[in-house]
Amino acid sequence: MFNLEEIKQLISLIDESDIQEFEISKDGEKIHLRKPGKVETVVMQTETTIPSMPEIKNPIQVQPQLNTEQASVNIEGQAVQSQQQDANTHVITSPMVGTFYTAPSPNSPDYVSVGDKVSENTVVCIVEAMKLMNEIEAETKGEVLEILVENGQLVEYGQPLFSIKLS
Amino acid sequence: MNLQQQLIQILQDHESDYVSGEQLSQHLQCSRTAIWKHIQKLKQGGYEIEAVHRLGYRLLSSPATLDEDWIANNIKTTWMGKRLLYYKEVESTQDIAKNVLQQSEKQSSAENGTVIIAETQTKGRGRMGRHWHSPLGKGLWFSIILKPDLPLQQVPQLTLLVSVALCRTLRKFGLDAGIKWPNDIHIAGKKVSGILLESSADDQRVHYTIAGIGIAVNLEKDDYPTSLHPIAVSMKMAAEQTFEREEVLCTFLCELEAIYSIYMEQGFAPIKTLWETLTISLHKPITINTPQEVIHGTAIGIDDYGAMKVEVEDGEGKRSIRTIFSGDVNFQADGSECR
Numbered sequence: 001m002f003n004l005e006e007i008k009q010l011i012s013l014i015d016e017s018d019i020q021e022f023e024i025s026k027d028g029e030k031i032h033l034r035k036p037g038k039v040e041t042v043v044m045q046t047e048t049t050i051p052s053m054p055e056i057k058n059p060i061q062v063q064p065q066l067n068t069e070q071a072s073v074n075i076e077g078q079a080v081q082s083q084q085q086d087a088n089t090h091v092i093t094s095p096m097v098g099t100f101y102t103a104p105s106p107n108s109p110d111y112v113s114v115g116d117k118v119s120e121n122t123v124v125c126i127v128e129a130m131k132l133m134n135e136i137e138a139e140t141k142g143e144v145l146e147i148l149v150e151n152g153q154l155v156e157y158g159q160p161l162f163s164i165k166l167s
Numbered sequence: 168m169n170l171q172q173q174l175i176q177i178l179q180d181h182e183s184d185y186v187s188g189e190q191l192s193q194h195l196q197c198s199r200t201a202i203w204k205h206i207q208k209l210k211q212g213g214y215e216i217e218a219v220h221r222l223g224y225r226l227l228s229s230p231a232t233l234d235e236d237w238i239a240n241n242i243k244t245t246w247m248g249k250r251l252l253y254y255k256e257v258e259s260t261q262d263i264a265k266n267v268l269q270q271s272e273k274q275s276s277a278e279n280g281t282v283i284i285a286e287t288q289t290k291g292r293g294r295m296g297r298h299w300h301s302p303l304g305k306g307l308w309f310s311i312i313l314k315p316d317l318p319l320q321q322v323p324q325l326t327l328l329v330s331v332a333l334c335r336t337l338r339k340f341g342l343d344a345g346i347k348w349p350n351d352i353h354i355a356g357k358k359v360s361g362i363l364l365e366s367s368a369d370d371q372r373v374h375y376t377i378a379g380i381g382i383a384v385n386l387e388k389d390d391y392p393t394s395l396h397p398i399a400v401s402m403k404m405a406a407e408q409t410f411e412r413e414e415v416l417c418t419f420l421c422e423l424e425a426i427y428s429i430y431m432e433q434g435f436a437p438i439k440t441l442w443e444t445l446t447i448s449l450h451k452p453i454t455i456n457t458p459q460e461v462i463h464g465t466a467i468g469i470d471d472y473g474a475m476k477v478e479v480e481d482g483e484g485k486r487s488i489r490t491i492f493s494g495d496v497n498f499q500a501d502g503s504e505c506r
Contacts, residue, residue, distance in 0.1 A: 005487055095319045095368055097472070099458060099493040105296020123367075129492040130323040130349040130473045131294055132364040132376075152458025154492065157320060 001029050090140045092162040094155040098129035102151045112162075116144045124162055127155060142166040170195060171205050175214065178226035187223035212287070213303040230304030231385075232286065234413050242417045247280040247311070247424035254283070256303075258290040260310040261365060264377045268312060282420070284309035291381065293361055299381050302390050306401070307382040307416055311423075314375060315431075319368045320472070322376060323492075324435050326350045326364045327442050327473045329378050332423040333360055334445045339418055342405055345447035348466065348475050348496055353447060356498075357400035359383050382419075384412050435471060442469065448496060453477070457494040464489065466496075 014022050014033050022033045094100070102110040102125055112124050118138040127134050142164040149161055168176070173195060177186060188199040195202070206216055206224060213230025235253050242248055257263050260283045271278045288308050291299035301308040315325065330350035337344035337352060337359065347353050352360035360382045367374040386401035402410050430438050443449070448466050455462045455477065464479035467488070475491045 005481070005485070008487055096323070097320070097474075097492060098323070101458075108296060128294075130326045131362065131493070132323040132326050132366060133294070134319065134322070135365070135367045137367065154459075 001027060002031060007031065088166050089145065090142065090164040090166055091160045092124060092136065092138065092140075092164060094127055094157060094159045094161055095136065096127055096129060096134060097157050098127040098132075098134070098155065100149050100151065100153050100155045100161065101126040101128065102147070112144050112147075114144050114147060117167075118142060118144060118164060136161070138162075138164060140164055140166060170197070171209055171212075174202070174205055175209065175226070175229075178216065178224060179229075182226060185219060185222035185225045190223070211302070213305060230286070231412070232304065233284065233416075237413045238417060241413070243421050244280075244424045247427070248282045248416075248420040250278070250281045252281065252283045254285040256287050256289065257283075257285040259288050259292055259379075260285050260308060261292065261363075261377055261379045264310040264312050268375050268377075278312045279314045280424075281312040282309055283312075284416075292363070292379075294363055299361065300391065300395060300399075301381060302386065305386045305390055306384045307380070307412055307419075309380055309416075311378045311380070312375065313378060313427075315373070317373065319366075319373050321435070322364075322366055322368070322373055323349075324430070324438065324473045325376060325378070326362060327469070328426055328430055328438050329362050329364070329380065329423065331438060331441045331445060332426045333362065333380065333382070333419060335426075335441075336415065336419040336422050337402065339422075340402065340406070340410060340415065342402060344445075346442060346445045348446065348448040348469070349473060354400050354402075354405045357398055359400050359402060359405065382415065384410050384415055435473070439469060439471070439473075442473075448475070451498060454497045455491055455494040456497070457491070462489060462491070462494070 010022075010024070010031065010033065020034065024031050102112075104111075104126065111126075112118060112122065118124065119141045120137065120139055122138045123135045124138050124144075125136050127136060145163040145165045147162055149155055149159070155161065174191065177191065177194065188202050191202045192199045206218065210216055215227040217225045217227050219225070232255075233253060235251065238248075238251060252263070252267070254260075254263065263283045263285075264281075267278060267281060267283065285301075285308050287303035288299070288301040291301040291308060293299045299308075313325065315322065326349055327346075330346045330352065334344050334346050334352050337354075342354055342359075344352050344354050344359065347358075350362040351358050352362075360380070362381075363379045364376055365379065366376040383399065383401035385403045388396065388404065390401075391399055402415070426438065426441070449468060450465065453464065453466055455464075455475075462477060462479060464477040466475050467478050468476045470476055470490060475496075477489045477491055478486055479489050480486050
């Protein structure tokens with residue numbers, strides 16, 4: 001399967017070239033890159049989940065202003081999963097790119113665990129970027145069904161973090 | 168009044184004489200050893216107390232208190248710091264700021280630019296819940312409430328913006344200060360100031376942003392725990408002179424207001440340029456400790472979000488660029504640590 005470095009190199013090569021659209025297959029995995037006019041998205045089709053890319057570089061870019069559905073295209077595996085959840089489930093997504101933390105400090109207990117009840121103002125995690133610690137609230141009432149990312153992991157804009165069973 | 172406050176009261180009442188340990192222990196009904204321990208605590212708290220064998224204790228000076236009137240009369244900003252809440256001792260000014268915001272939510276009053284400042288913090292905090300040392304009367308320990316109308320993706324840029332304002336302030340006071348990514352201020356390889364921003368937001372809107380700032384103004388070596396000696400420095404230690412904290416604060420708030428308005432009008436590009444001219448982090452070997460890995464490389468710049476671009480080399484000599492959003496940055500321990 002493509003590793004992260006290969007994908008990054010592909011992106012920068014296409015980036016520097018005049019190629020508008022590009023597709024490559026390897027071991028049943030396909031990467032499709034496109035530069036259509038102003039709004040560019042990176043589309044990956046793969047059976048496995050590729051780690052999200054930290055690189056944000058023009059002109060191939062994950063646009064922050066895209067809506068959640070579009071922005072999560074680059075992590076299609078998870079996005080599809082979240083869209084298939086039934087109507088009783090709410091998915092909390094990351095409002096920014098950064099590092100995901102389950103607790104305020106390494107020695108503190110986690111904000112929430114699977115099975116915990118949450119309400120609108122319950123803080124569920126922190127996402128940090130450049131020493132901005134952003135607390136994320138559940139925004140809904142229910143029970144934590146699943147924690148979809150690991151402590152310390154880099155998360156993308158729009159990436160699903162928690163699934164909440166609505167009460 | 169607790170015992171230490173009573174002790175200070177007695178010493179203040181006898182300003183020109185010595186008060187013996189015997190007298191103090193009788194008056195306060197505790198042992199002379201206990202008195203000695205409380206005196207040590209008071210000294211740590213910024214009181215200068217002389218102890219002379221057979222004579223006793225005498226108060227030489229009390230810790231400095233911030234002159235709120237001077238600030239109100241001399242601050243040259245239009246909104247930043249116009250409302251200033253001053254406390255003697257708090258757990259953390261960040262927590263007070265959160266309370267202020269909760270209160271103001273009920274009253275729907277505008278709080279943008281409100282400054283919460285304390286002479287000392289008992290639970291001052293840095294990144295990842297680390298303790299921030301804030302001894303009484305020696306530094307500027309404060310929080311600023313900011314309510315920028317920005318998409319959350321851009322809010323991390325504010326941490327770099329604050330560091331630019333702070334670094335420029337220290338340079339105005341003649342110090343050779345530089346920014347270590349993302350926002351620590353260093354003088355000759357040691358940290359003089361730290362900045363931490365806390366916010367709350369969902370994907371719809373930013374509820375609030377609180378910038379927590381600590382500036383070691385007049386700390387002396389003895390004011391720091393020994394563990395901090397190799398890594399921390401104050402303005403006073405660096406310049407070998409005492410600074411007026413009120414002046415430092417007013418200059419900083421003025422600088423911050425000016426840079427904040429440039430940012431609101433022109434975006435991050437001018438801030439990025441300013442940051443790059445003030446930084447000490449670029450073009451040298453660094454190590455970044457992230458929660459999941461240790462990255463060795465050379466920082467080559469920051470991107471349009473303020474994230475650091477680091478050139479790394481794999482085992483086969485292939486180079487690539489990594490973008491770093493968070494982590495502890497260390498310069499290589501080969502003597503190049505100081506710039």
